[in-house]
Amino acid sequence: MKQYNSCYRYALLLGMLLIEPIVQAAEVKVAVAANFTDVARELVPLFKQTTGHTASISFGSTGKLYAQIGNGAPFGVFLAADSERAWRTEASGLAVEGTRFTYAVGRLVFWSSTSGQFNEGESYLRSASFKRVAIGNPKTAPYGHAAKQVLEHLSLWSEVEPKLVRGESIAQTFQFTATGNVDAGFVALSQVKGWRERGTLWTIPQKYYSPIEQQAVLLSKGRDNPAAIAFVDFLRSVAARKVISSYGYGVE
Template sequence: MPRPLLLRSLALLLLLPAVTPAVAGDVAVAVAANFTDTTRALAERFEAETGHTVTASFGSTGKLYAQIRNGAPFDVFMAADGRRPALLEDSPLAVAGSRFTYARGKLALWSPQPGTFTDAEHYLAEARFTRLAIANPKTAPYGLAAQQVLEHLGLWARLQPRLVRGDSIAQAFQFVASGNAQAGFVALSQVRAWPNDGTLWTVPQAYYAPIEQQALLLTRGADKDAASAWLAWLRGETALAIIRSYGYDVAP
């Protein structure tokens, strides 16, 4: 090989490590339904920055937890509470020490129709509706929070005949958005993503237990670079800014 050509070939070989990207991977994430829109925004930015791919499955925290217990192929669990991640962390299904709070949820009473109520507590007490949507308190942390609010107001027993329960907070929101319920308790983040005006009451935090949304690394994802990268990225300022923009608080 002529010397000039040989030198050029060696120079190209020396440059290869600098321009060859790290091997991209895929992370399968089980995500609480209230975090759907936020996750899509986060995943788009994460994929652009890292080259990894996020495959997200959304549902109620209780149902996702049951699926993980039954062997569903997820690498990361992003719940809407801290109880179920803690249970998994104490089992062989998750990596001990990987659990952290990625968001603090806020509950809201919402109707897509402007002027539905001016005093939310008075509206609930007078029951000016035929159906009030909530998520199932047994499987969805936001549903449990809604139950706690109604118990705080002394209305839980009285409103039972008018409650329509969604399997997840996403379904409860859909009941209201479609007009099948006149109003409902939903995640504030869902309302932030709704394009039209409506009537909104952000429920005082004192009315329900804090919604600490926690994530953890599952054993299936322990050796996957994309899974570890996703969880680390969620704690960075870019991700935290996106999470705040969707109406959540974040851990200090």
């Protein structure tokens, strides 16, 4: 009888240990900059496989996501496309101090979905032979701001501005370009890699624009959420960094 009770207790304990991870599994809502869409979709199942937690992703321009966070949106983690908005959330008390870090360094490219659209991007822009070029809104989209810096570096902003089609986010900018509604567009290298179709590409020299340091931060609403904490840690992992770099981002 004692042996039976001992076996029973052992089976009960083992069952509790097996169930425990499921009970403790949590979910986090993550605000993600639009340029990181394809990467995030690949990271989410890897995150669940690695930690047992789940993440639901909301994509948008960094500026709009920042505004939503300020208005009380229930996000636990913020993956911005720049360092400024991540810093602002921390400085204003919307994020946990000391959790901000660079998870990716973005690359800006000039791309057309049509093969042979141009021989060299800079010469093409100077020729002004195009009808329309897509750009992210420089006020809300960090990649749009970087694109404006490129045109200003080339002393072409005033000349090209009348032909610019502005996307609310870099995702919309890429959509304009991929569908051929514009001749070419300033988009993220990661988007072109995610598209995996041929076109015409100019990888813009990084000295033409300020480094696009994309920073993540644990938001105050995720302070006590184990899934939010785990997601921030997961972004620093070797597995996550490998996926991020495969899309053309720099990782520190």
